Amino acid sequence: MLNELEKLHRACFPNKPWSAADFADLKKSGCDIIASQNGFIVWRVVADQAEIITIGVHPDARRGGIATAMLVLAETDAKKRGATKMFLEVADNNHPARAMYEHNGYKQINIRPKYYDGIDAILMEKIL
Numbered sequence: 001m002l003n004e005l006e007k008l009h010r011a012c013f014p015n016k017p018w019s020a021a022d023f024a025d026l027k028k029s030g031c032d033i034i035a036s037q038n039g040f041i042v043w044r045v046v047a048d049q050a051e052i053i054t055i056g057v058h059p060d061a062r063r064g065g066i067a068t069a070m071l072v073l074a075e076t077d078a079k080k081r082g083a084t085k086m087f088l089e090v091a092d093n094n095h096p097a098r099a100m101y102e103h104n105g106y107k108q109i110n111i112r113p114k115y116y117d118g119i120d121a122i123l124m125e126k127i128l
Contacts, residue, residue, distance in 0.1 A: 001035065002020035002021075002023045002024055003020050004035070005020065005023050005033070005035050005040060006018065006019055006020040006022075006023065008035070008037075008038070008039075008040060008056065008058060009023075009040070009056060011058050011059060012056030012057065012058060012059070013056060018054075023042075026042055026053065029044075030044055030046075031043065031044045031053055032044065032045075032074070032077065034070055034073055034074065036066070036070075037058075038057060038058040038060075038061035038066055039055075039056060039057040039058065039061065039066040039067060039070055040054075040055070040056055040070070041054070041055040041056075041067075041070040041071065041073070041074050042054050042055070043074045043077075043078065043086075045077075045078050045081045045082070045083050047082070048082055048083055048084045048085070049083055049084070049085050049086075049087065050074070050075075050078035050081075050083035050085070050086045050087070050128070051086070051087045051088065052071070052074065052086065052087070052088035055067055055070060055071065055097075062096070063096075067097075067100055068100060068103075068104060071100075071101075071104055072104075074086075075126070075128055078128060079128045083128055084127065084128055085125050085126065085127055085128060086106075086125065086126045086128055087123065087124070087125045088101065088106065088123075088124050088125075089112065089115070089121040089122065089123050089124070090121065090122050090124065091116045091119045091120075091121060091122070092111075092119055092120040092121070092122050093119055098122065101124055104126070105126045106124040106125065106126045107124060107125060107126070108122050108123070108124055109123050109124060109125050110123040111123065
């Protein structure tokens with residue numbers, strides 16, 4: 001499974017692909033992963049807070065609801081485990097992702113200047 005996830009991540013993020021070992025390390029550190037043929041989400045829950053680490057959808061399958069469906073699954077799991085808030089960060093210039101998060105109830109709470117190779121990271125949260 002992790003080798004397939006590596007291939008999918010490479011298709012989603014060709015400039016900074018993660019390896020199967022990267023995903024294995026995330027699992028070992030307590031992260032959860034849901035993956036399908038065309039999408040994945042990685043998140044973690046710590047005490048009453050949850051964080052989306054990454055979410056990706058194959059370019060050929062975007063705008064079909066996969067990211068939203070995976071986001072809802074992660075939020076539902078986090079809430080069942082006691083999380084009251086879900087956090088994430090997204091590159092300021094990633095307009096499709098920002099719009100999807102906003103559509104799903106996430107609000108901007110802060111900015112990390114020049115976090116992504118000179119691009120600001122927008123910190124967002126949603127009350128679960």
